[in-house]
Amino acid sequence: MNLVVIFGPPGAGKSTQAKLLAEQKGLFWFDSGKFLEALVGDPARLKEKRVREARKIFKAGGILPTPLIIGEVLRETKRLYQAGLGIVFSGSPRLLPEAQGELPIWEKLYGRKNIFFFLLDLDERTAIKRNSDRLVCKVCKNPYLSKYSGVKNPKHCMICGGPLYKRTLDNPIIMRERLRQYKKRTAPIIGYLRSRGYKIIRIDATPAPYKIFTKILKIIEKAS
Ligand SMILES: [Zn+2]
Numbered sequence: 001m002n003l004v005v006i007f008g009p010p011g012a013g014k015s016t017q018a019k020l021l022a023e024q025k026g027l028f029w030f031d032s033g034k035f036l037e038a039l040v041g042d043p044a045r046l047k048e049k050r051v052r053e054a055r056k057i058f059k060a061g062g063i064l065p066t067p068l069i070i071g072e073v074l075r076e077t078k079r080l081y082q083a084g085l086g087i088v089f090s091g092s093p094r095l096l097p098e099a100q101g102e103l104p105i106w107e108k109l110y111g112r113k114n115i116f117f118f119l120l121d122l123d124e125r126t127a128i129k130r131n132s133d134r135l136v137c138k139v140c141k142n143p144y145l146s147k148y149s150g151v152k153n154p155k156h157c158m159i160c161g162g163p164l165y166k167r168t169l170d171n172p173i174i175m176r177e178r179l180r181q182y183k184k185r186t187a188p189i190i191g192y193l194r195s196r197g198y199k200i201i202r203i204d205a206t207p208a209p210y211k212i213f214t215k216i217l218k219i220i221e222k223a224s
Pocket of ligand 1: 137138139140141142157158159160161162
């Protein structure tokens with residue numbers, strides 16, 4: 001069983017790769033953002049004071065307490081492990097303390113040799129260009145890059161026919177700040193993982209997603 005983590009700046013295609021791994025390798029796609037959103041919206045969990053407090057923070061657009069994130073992610077990780085599932089994380093751990101809190105348990109469950117860290121490399125210019133070209137379906141949230149969709153200015157989603165729109169957080173000024181934050185947050189995590197003897201596998205994120213996926217798959221299969 002594998003545990004795979006995909007790092008990369010916004011626009012590098014982390015979710016696309018995670019989704020492909022989930023579909024083709026039978027891994028569980030652990031999207032921490034969605035997971036935490038579901039947690040604070042779960043009526044059964046709102047009996048707990050700390051979850052109620054987290055819900056308030058979440059609704060105000062704040063960042064949830066790190067101990068809560070670590071505790072909940074690990075609880076879910078253990079559940080998935082016991083169910084016999086491998087996991088792919090995209091976009092998390094986001095902060096060094098999360099990585100420090102989660103990695104030792106991941107190692108105990110999945111074993112060091114089954115844990116992979118990929119870093120999707122994308123230069124700032126390309127990341128900004130991709131994000132400003134990106135459209136998202138209002139209904140099913142499927143993203144569209146005109147480069148890959150084969151349609152010049154798509155108006156409707158190819159999956160559900162819903163209207164496509166440009167997210168406000170995909171504009172160049174916000175993107176530059178998101179990239180800066182990403183670098184600042186991720187560098188210490190990479191340093192920590194290296195200090196624990198992990199190889200961070202860098203992959204050029206400019207080719208088409210399916211080509212990147214072939215590379216990732218090859219590396220994982222060769223090692224297992
Ligand atoms: Zn759609």
